[in-house]
Amino acid sequence: MERVSAEILRGDAKETVRAAWLVGCDGAKSTVRRKLELAFEEGSYDDDFVLADLSITWDVRDDRVSAFLGEDGVFACFPLPGGTYRIVASLPAEARESKAAPTLSDMQTLFAQRTGKNGTLTDATWIARYKANSRQVHNYRDDRVFLAGDAAQVHSPAGGQGLNAGIQDALNLGWKLALVHQGHARGLLLSTYQLERHGVGRGVVRAVDVAAKMASIKSGVSKSARMELARFLSAFEVVQARAAKDISDLGLSYEQSPIVREDKTGLLNARLGSAAGGDTPTIGSVRDFAVAPAAGQRAPDGKITLAGQGGTQRLLTLLDGKKHALLLFDGRSHSAEGYARFTSLSATIGAHFGEAIGVWVVTPRGARPAELPAELPVLLDPDGDLEKRYAATTECVYLIRPDGYIGYRSQPADEAKLMDYLRSIFRSA
Secondary structure, three states, X not given: OOOXXXXXXXXXXXXXXEEOOEEEOOOOOOHHXXXXXXXXXXXXXXXXXXXXXXXXXXXXXOOOOEEEEEOOEEEEEEEOHHHEEEEEEEOOHHHOOOOOOOOHHHHHHHHHHHHOOOOEEEEEEEEEXXXXXXXXXXXXXXXXXEEOHHHOEXXXXXXXXXXXXXXXXXXXXXXXXXXXXXXXXXXXXXXXXXXXXXXXXXXXXXXXXXXXXXXXXXOXXXXXXXXXXXXXXXXXXXXXXXXXXXXXXXXXXXXXXXOOEEEEOOHHHOEOOOHHHOOOOEHHHHHHHHOOOOXXXXXXXXXXXXXXXXXXXXXXXXXXXXXXXXXXEOOOOOOHHHHHHHHHHHHHHHHHHOOOEEEEEEEOOOOOXXXXXXXXXXXXXXXXXXXXXXXXXXXXXXXXXXXXXXXXXXXXXXXXXXXXXHHOOEOOO
């Protein structure tokens, strides 16, 4: 199949659209999924939920998620921009017979009963009932058609992860689809969408399923034990940080993906001495690099200055989100040979993959190295923020994907190994 045909409705009129690809992002009741007859494992919860966006006047900080486990259900408050909150709450048993959405007054009553806080709910922009299901499609792709977000997996809203998972699906598929469609990458790249995202989706569905069942415990003894355990665990900052990462999906990784790779120097090949004494790895830098963010993990953000512009920026904001970003860290040793190697590597990448990969040199210097050509962008890291986050005291290379994950890394820079990796994914110009 070379193209996809889809019949869409515009008002009362039908229109047939033909396209190279189709991505079904049409929600839990996805028409695309049903038309493809893709299996969607079914499961549901006894509880009904209510979702709402509203304002809360109370004495709780608005930069953190607040979740309360009441005697008859959960009430969770997720802060949104502008001082509002996304509310996720299970409905009490007596409200499940009605099909109507709760009112603001009902939400106020639930809030008081479950949080024990003195607060006032106002300015509700929407309130809706939600029947929670736990389902996932077996295949995220059928030839030229893909599924993403709630069309691929649905679960209880109690964990607040549905939107984040859907955004991650779209980011993961978007850059791959763009590269293949533009002819910059091999078609096999698209098969990694299923390989990378299906397992993540399954993990989210299972984790949220466990959390939802814990939140809906009805047994008095079990409920009491749940409350005490929740109070104990939530008091630890490490638990709070882990929960934030899980909810945001920023803690997931693709380290088992077939399209991530890394090449590292072993300790036996490392040199003695300081990082400033040469471009090759030291014993210390090898050890540090081994525990730095690995290929398949999310790339760390950090403060950086673009040479020639001044002013501090965030790395991931500065990089072009439509391209891969190749970061060439020159480490603490500044040699003419090292800069010549970077110049040659940048020229090679530009000639073969310039439409898909941007190249940047990262230096701990406070000014642009004179040895580098003017057309090669340089990021200044005089405070060592990126050096610390990437364990880059000696020469190393990181390739950051458009979705913010590390696709490849090596210590030191090795043009032959890097090109071998790139040719496995990209088409050379």
